[in-house]
Amino acid sequence: MTLSFFDLFSIGIGPSSSHTVGPMRAANRVLHDLSAQGRLTDVVRVRVDLYGSLGSTGRGHHSDRAVLLGLLGEAPETVEPTQVGPTVERVLTQHRISLLGRHEIAFDPAGDLILHRRRALPEHPNGMRFRFVGADGDLIADRVMFSIGGGFVVDADELRERTPRAEAEEPYPFSTGDELLAVCAEHGLTIDQVVWANESTTRTPDEVRAGVLRVWGVMQECVRNGFGTNGRLPGGLNVLRRAPLLHRQLTVAASDALTDMDWIIAYALAVNEENAAGGRVVTAPTNGAAGVIPAVLHYYRSHMPGADDDGIVRFLLTATAIGVIIKTTASISGAEVGCQGEVGSACAMAAAGMAAVMGGTPRQIENAAEIGMEHNLGLTCDPVGGLVQVPCIERNAIAAVKAVAAARTALHFDGNHLVSLDTVVKTMRDTGADMMTKYKETSRGGLAVNVIEC
Structure with a gap:
């Protein structure tokens, strides 16, 4: 790593x-x-x-x-x-x-x-x-x-x-899903424990934990800012900031069986509206996909019994492992492989993190990540007006819901599955190479040319 x-x-x-x-x-x-x-x-x-x-x-x-x-x-x-x-x-x-x-x-x-x-x-x-x-x-x-x-x-x-050199020798190096699973099996470790040990080669354990929780703090601040800021987004599309409205509805209306899903959507909208307005955000793993992981994390921390800061650390370090694999063997750049590399990667990372805090085994977690990525394959990057607003903001919200669904799907089974994470990441990379340039963050294809800017 x-x-x-x-x-x-x-x-x-x-x-x-x-x-x-x-x-x-x-x-x-x-x-x-x-x-x-x-x-x-x-x-x-x-x-x-x-x-x-x-x-x-x-x-x-x-x-x-x-x-x-x-x-x-x-x-x-x-x-x-x-x-x-x-x-x-x-x-x-x-x-x-x-x-x-x-x-x-x-x-x-x-x-x-x-x-x-x-x-x-x-x-x-x-x-x-x-x-x-x-x-x-x-x-x-x-x-x-x-x-x-x-x-x-x-x-x-x-x-x-293509890949930066490691500054220190890591105890558990990996660059693919298969290598990560082999490390976990050989040493009896969870995925977050593998990443924790590797991170601890350049920082003390206390520094690693504090740094992870600081990032979580910025994600929380971003959601609060998104919920608290009304109006329309800059750039000319006149897009309404919907997170404050949805947040108010959720805090006063009676809940139903699907209210938790509405909260996930609200968290993602809040982050991506702040991002679109030039606010403080965390790349997760990119700004265009910055809302997926914070949305699922907020869902875990605020809506799941027993959630705590230890779980936050476990979630984010597990997500890190998946991000490392995708960036090392493929790409997270929308200009290189389309939005499948941004929102698709974030969905896979969030699915893995959620599966980890729900008690998944390494194989179930790898399966969750694979499901998250597989069902974003072929996703183009076609921002209307060159702005990270349409379809980017809603796309994050839907991917966050999809990540939770991917984690729950994986946990119903034993982790054995036909398509591996490595296979689907390679497919994403190959699909990105075949994708026409106009669909890769140029605003010259897709929604970018078919939506009339008003």
């Missing part, structure tokens, strides 16, 4: 992990590299080009704003969402930008930040090029970066490697 819980569940802002969080991190990283070389103050001009899906839907996903924030030295984990608008507006109106907050230069947004709607770099659909020019017109640095999903950014060399 070369990926960590803290990689897959990172704290950032909406509306997109690959289109907002990734570009912010990329801009921040290349400037810090330049500063480390002592060349930051030599820069008199910056030129940034966004390609592929970043160029096609970058305006709606706030990729342009994210680049500016990264150049200013802001990081997704610490930037204050309420200050993003005013900060960006100052750059746009003053035509000045302070690189890393230390070195101010002239900046013309019209000529220095270009979104190429019809051009893509061959290596990956989410490509960025940063060029830094000196006083004599000399090229100080020319960096190409890629946002590969979930807020992860890599350069060309790292992209070829």
Whole structure:
């Protein structure tokens, strides 16, 4: 396991992990590299080009704003969402930008930040090029970066490697479902215990637990904000924020046999409406799919007897194992494989986590994840207007309900099943490779062209 819980569940802002969080991190990283070389103050001009899906839907996903924030030295984990608008507006109106907050230069947004709607770099659909020019017109640095999903950014060399190197030797390495099940069987461990042991190679057990619960705290805050904020979402589609309305209905109306399902939907809507508004969210494993896991977690914590923080940790570490497998052997990037890689992955991860806290065996948990992913195969990424709103918000709500159903289905049986998790993940990867580009986060196909924007 070369990926960590803290990689897959990172704290950032909406509306997109690959289109907002990734570009912010990329801009921040290349400037810090330049500063480390002592060349930051030599820069008199910056030129940034966004390609592929970043160029096609970058305006709606706030990729342009994210680049500016990264150049200013802001990081997704610490930037204050309420200050993003005013900060960006100052750059746009003053035509000045302070690189890393230390070195101010002239900046013309019209000529220095270009979104190429019809051009893509061959290596990956989410490509960025940063060029830094000196006083004599000399090229100080020319960096190409890629946002590969979930807020992860890599350069060309790292992209070829595809998986990051582990910082420390892990006691129980795995990269596939079969390997994970073999580790559990050989050592008599649950899936969350395997991940716990691996996480503890770089952090103390107390740090692991505290970090997991901090992420859970941000998820809770996101739901509270979503329930407490009325109005319509920005971007031009005039989408009503429905989470507050549904929350009020659920707190005053008499319950029925399906009310728990309504709560799951409400939790997911709250998170994804906050994400669409640029609020603080957790990539889980991406921003576009950020509502699925928090919704199922809230259902567990608030509606299931005996739920506690130990269960929260068990849930999230189990989900981490599934996320590691999917990202290592396939992709979680909508621009690379469509929404099956985002919402499908989140559904599989949530199903596994729910099965774990319901007492499932490793094989039942693997089956739950497989069911969650299998029934999202072929899901396209076709956001209307390039915004992470339609169909993204509802899609998270339905996937959260589906995750609970997948976990319950798996637990009715002994875990033996025909299609393995590895098989369905490979199928997802192959389906994504065959999927036409217009259905992969470009807003040039599907609902994006058949829904009239009003």
